[in-house]
Amino acid sequence: MFGSGSGDGVVVGEGGRYGGDHIDARDATFNGPFVAKGDFHQHAAAAPTAVDALPARVAGFTGRAGELGRLLDALEPSSDRGEATPPVLVAALSGLGGIGKTALAGEAAHRACGRGWFPGGVLFLDLHGYDDEPVSGEQALAALLRALGVEPKDIPVGMDQRAPLYRSRLAERGRERGAVLILADNASSPDQVLPLLPGDVRHRLLVTSRDKLPQLGARLLALDELTSGEAYELLDRAVRIADPADSRVEDEAGAAAELAAHCGHLPLALQIAAALLVLDSGKPVAELATELSEFRNRLDHLGDGKRSVRAAFDLSYRRLPREQARLLRLLALAPGPEVSNEVAAALVGPGAPPLRELEALARAHLVERGGRRGWWRLHDLVRVFGAGVVEGDAGLREEGAAARQRVLGFYSRWALAADNRLRWLPGRAEPERFADRGEALAWLDGERAGLVVAASWAREERFADTAVRLAACLGEYLHWRRHFDDWIIVGRAALEAPHGAGGRLSEAIAQNNLGIALRETGRVEEAVEAHNRARDLHQAAGDRHGETAAWSNLGLTLREAGRVEEAIDALARARRLFQAAKDRHGEATTWSNLGLTLREAGRVEEAIEALAHARRLFQAAKDRHGEAMTWNSLGRALRDAGLMEEAIEAHGRAPEILCEFEDWYRAGDAFHNLAFAHEHAHRPAEARVTYLRAADAYTRADAPAEAAQSRTRAEALE
Known part of the structure; x- marks a missing residue:
């Protein structure tokens, strides 16, 4: 693939069917993964903040x-304490799965925010x-x-x-807005x-876990089961809430x-039991208690108090209509922590998303609404239960x-379409579904976790071919968004796929893409090895285009490793091969x-010639973004x-x-470079205005350090 990366070089990937200026893969047949080539053409808009992310009560x-x-x-602010009482930066809430840790933490956070303790906002993160x-x-x-x-x-x-950047951003947020939770x-x-500990004593970190985590130096609060009275009140x-007149x-x-005792006084099990009562308004409480007791006695012991929750799951599952029960089983097998309506539809088969079934499972407290509209998630205990049901039956294993x-x-179809949109150049065929780059990025952002997990299924022989193709479609996106950890996971999974998944060519492409990810994480020697292997494998497979891409990426990596002369040789070879292929x-x-x-090697005149020629070629290809970077x-x-x-x-040609x-x-970088040139040409007025334009562009990119540097240089010219 081609991609702008960090702005210091253009990476090249390969694979599939080469046909001149671009690859049209829509009607192609592949025996292994492929990476279409293209170029990044716009930078994502400044990232929004998400500091009001506290889930609903x-x-x-x-x-x-x-x-x-x-x-x-x-959680109380330190300003309200005496000097003899040190602030509590971290509170850790521990207890069994299903005991209500998240609900209590959320309630405490809502009350703390209601008291104005955290004007800087709330950051919420599920660590799964x-x-x-x-x-x-x-x-x-x-x-x-x-x-x-x-x-x-x-x-x-x-x-x-x-x-350090995280702590700095928190400190900055604290100065501007106030304490953050x-x-x-x-x-x-x-x-x-x-790593999440704040450096500023104004902020607070609230952690939930099934373990006590004493290593945090936190205020530890262990959460036990509800009292009998509290469990009764929760049920009632x-x-x-469903029917104010329901006095059962x-x-x-x-x-x-x-009934509460059979549920172990655990909130999750109690909520499921209450949902069973709500869904059957004529059922006496005593009848449900008897049924739950019978199921409980037939279940395997799960340990740590989970047995009662398992009993509630099993009873609820057995009472589900057939399609709801099937959906619950399949949701337990879905990749990623949350499932979109689209993925739910793919799980169950052809047709519209199973919205009625999802809503019914949510009412039964077997499915939870996700962080966005149209997304769903399973409590991890429900996921374990559902996966266990599937594992225990050969027919259900095949269904799963x-x-x-x-x-x-x-995923493969739409990841390919999104990938094609990210690589699209004017004059090429329009990719399906995604009207513009923003739509493609939004879909990939939403599905990223599931895409990475699904690509990792490449290690399983049944899924290897499709999963390896999916992995190849994610490189451009993961590079653009700088999700290098995910890219390495995907790349290693593709390499570990059974040999039938594309053979030597598949391995070559995976090595090339893994090399790019390793280089971006600073592991340049490993990256050099990966690109060398990719080159050799492409050569052995007779894939000249893939070999060319591997030489180009090897050159970039050698440059990053400080081996400049070797990098020049590799890039020159890649250039000749691209020329031969037209x-x-x-x-x-x-x-x-x-x-x-060449510029880095001090060969400035040659560098100017090379860059001027690159600019002309980008102009001929109508790649304005590549042209601007080269300017x-x-x-x-x-x-x-x-x-x-x-x-x-x-x-001056680049920033606009x-x-x-x-x-x-x-754009900020280009304005800053232009201002620097004005300054050295003794044009302080032009330099000052251009530095301010650089600061504005950097601000829009949410790069405050660079913006501050440009403003400082502008102020020095007043």
């Missing part, structure tokens, strides 16, 4: 008065600590940085760089949480107490495998990368050569084009 929340008071005491793929501390930092408004491309790689739900290890309130719990207080295959087919766009990108590398690079080379007037002209594409960060 749980309807019918009751009890927990003592625990709620202690939790609020831990007990799922198959928990969120790592590094991934959590990336999510919180995006919520704080950091552009994905500006999120650094690695924990050591992300954590970070709610990290469902943690399973201190490693997930320690839940049925009265009050009328059968003894049976309600027995077929559903996963449908999801892979759905791939003008590939040739343009390689000339551009070669020019950057900016050419300006730097001309400046190195002491040709200030020519540098000013070159730099980049603004058209809303590529604000690179």
